[in-house]
Amino acid sequence: xxGDDINDQIAVLVDHxxxxxxxGPNLVEVASVTEVLIATMQAYFRSIDTSIYREFRELSDYIxxxxxxxxxxxxxxxxxxxxPRAGKELEAIVRSTEEATNKIMAAAEAVMAADPAADDFRTxxxxxxxxxxxxxxxxxxxxxxxxxxxxxLTYIEERVxxxxxxxxxxxxxxxxxxxxxxxxxxxLNGPALEGEGIAQDEVDKLMGDGEAPAGPAKSRPAPAPAxxxxxxxxxxxxxALFE
Amino acid sequence: MAxxxxxxxLIVDDYKTMLRIIRNLLKQLGFDNVDEATxxxxxxxxxxxxxxxxxxxxxxxxxxxxxELLKQVRADDGLKGTPFIMITAESKTENVIAAKxxxxxxxxxxxxxxxxxxTKMRAVLGDF
Numbered sequence: 408x409x410g411d412d413i414n415d416q417i418a419v420l421v422d423h424x425x426x427x428x429x430x431g432p433n434l435v436e437v438a439s440v441t442e443v444l445i446a447t448m449q450a451y452f453r454s455i456d457t458s459i460y461r462e463f464r465e466l467s468d469y470i471x472x473x474x475x476x477x478x479x480x481x482x483x484x485x486x487x488x489x490x491p492r493a494g495k496e497l498e499a500i501v502r503s504t505e506e507a508t509n510k511i512m513a514a515a516e517a518v519m520a521a522d523p524a525a526d527d528f529r530t531x532x533x534x535x536x537x538x539x540x541x542x543x544x545x546x547x548x549x550x551x552x553x554x555x556x557x558x559x560l561t562y563i564e565e566r567v568x569x570x571x572x573x574x575x576x577x578x579x580x581x582x583x584x585x586x587x588x589x590x591x592x593x594x595l596n597g598p599a600l601e602g603e604g605i606a607q608d609e610v611d612k613l614m615g616d617g618e619a620p621a622g623p624a625k626s627r628p629a630p631a632p633a634x635x636x637x638x639x640x641x642x643x644x645x646x647a648l649f650e
Numbered sequence: 651m652a653x654x655x656x657x658x659x660l661i662v663d664d665y666k667t668m669l670r671i672i673r674n675l676l677k678q679l680g681f682d683n684v685d686e687a688t689x690x691x692x693x694x695x696x697x698x699x700x701x702x703x704x705x706x707x708x709x710x711x712x713x714x715x716x717x718e719l720l721k722q723v724r725a726d727d728g729l730k731g732t733p734f735i736m737i738t739a740e741s742k743t744e745n746v747i748a749a750k751x752x753x754x755x756x757x758x759x760x761x762x763x764x765x766x767x768x769t770k771m772r773a774v775l776g777d778f
Contacts, residue, residue: 505667508667509667509670512667512670512671512674515674516674519674591715591717591718591748594709594717594740594742594744594745594748595709595710595715595740596740596742596745597710597739597740598739598741598760599739599741599742603741603742604741604742604759605741605742605743605746605759606741606759607758607759607762607766609743610741610746610757610758610759613743613746613747613750613757614746614750614754614756614757
């Protein structure tokens with residue numbers, strides 16, 4: 408090995424100097440030792456230079472690739488146009504469904520309040536039914552708005568997927584976000600999707616319908632130990648709550 | 651004892667459309683004396699101002715949830731006897747059990763229909 412050769416040369420020179428027994432090395436000897444030491448140092452720094460250069464080169468390629476993928480994600484476009492637009496579409500959906508619901512309810516309330524014996528009852532019912540049909544047209548526009556929002560989400564999903572691929576397999580998922588909700592907030596989960604949550608008949612079983620107190624909460628059961636949110640609750644646990 | 655159809659009922663929901671739906675359903679069931687609140691705090695103010703025969707409340711509202719309202723009603727000597735029905739989209743077992751433990755009289759999962767509301771009100775109040 409290269410390093411061993413240098414060590415051997417130095418050892419030979421040191422032995423030679425010791426054996427001479429002279430009071431000090433002459434200029435030629437010092438020059439020889441210096442030459443060997445410089446050669447050693449040069450070899451050492453050359454090996455460091457090469458490995459560092461290779462690592463920096465790889466790092467630079469990696470950053471360039473990531474920059475390219477981030478650029479293709481077009482974060483400015485997302486932040487400036489697509490995400491605000493998606494937010495506005497969702498707000499418009501909420502507004503239009505609310506308006507439609509109110510129009511439909513107003514028409515239904517007018518029909519309910521009308522006197523069936525009145526001469527204009529038939530006309531009133533017909534007019535209000537037309538208003539209901541018109542209000543239902545919100546569904547078409549809402550569907551188009553939802554498609555636009557889904558398009559934006561798909562756009563983000565595809566590009567984030569490409570970025571993940573570009574960053575390679577060494578990219579590990581970070582720890583899951585910590586649930587920062589406190590106290591009763593952990594019970595706020597919002598509407599369940601299909602397959603999540605429980606149906607009304609299961610709620611009724613938990614509530615012990617048929618045995619429910621007929622009136623104020625005078626026959627409320629004694630509180631049982633509080634369940635930990637997210638825990639699975641066995642039927643026996645539930646039964647114990649209602650004993 | 652027959653249920654008094656004129657008894658005041660307090661409905662609590664932060665979504666005005668839902669208040670309107672419940673009010674109309676109650677009207678169909680014969681209950682006309684209905685007041686509204688849009689969160690737990692407003693509901694407590696109304697409850698302290700006049701007695702109600704029934705509270706029908708959503709869960710997920712700000713600043714005070716229906717669950718907190720339920721706990722405060724049950725902790726108040728003057729209000730704790732008021733029947734309380736929760737109507738909510740929160741449909742996890744832990745929610746139902748928590749509400750039951752807090753003293754809710756019945757629990758309806760959204761979306762619901764008039765028949766469900768009627769059945770649950772009968773279970774709580776008796777026949778009407």
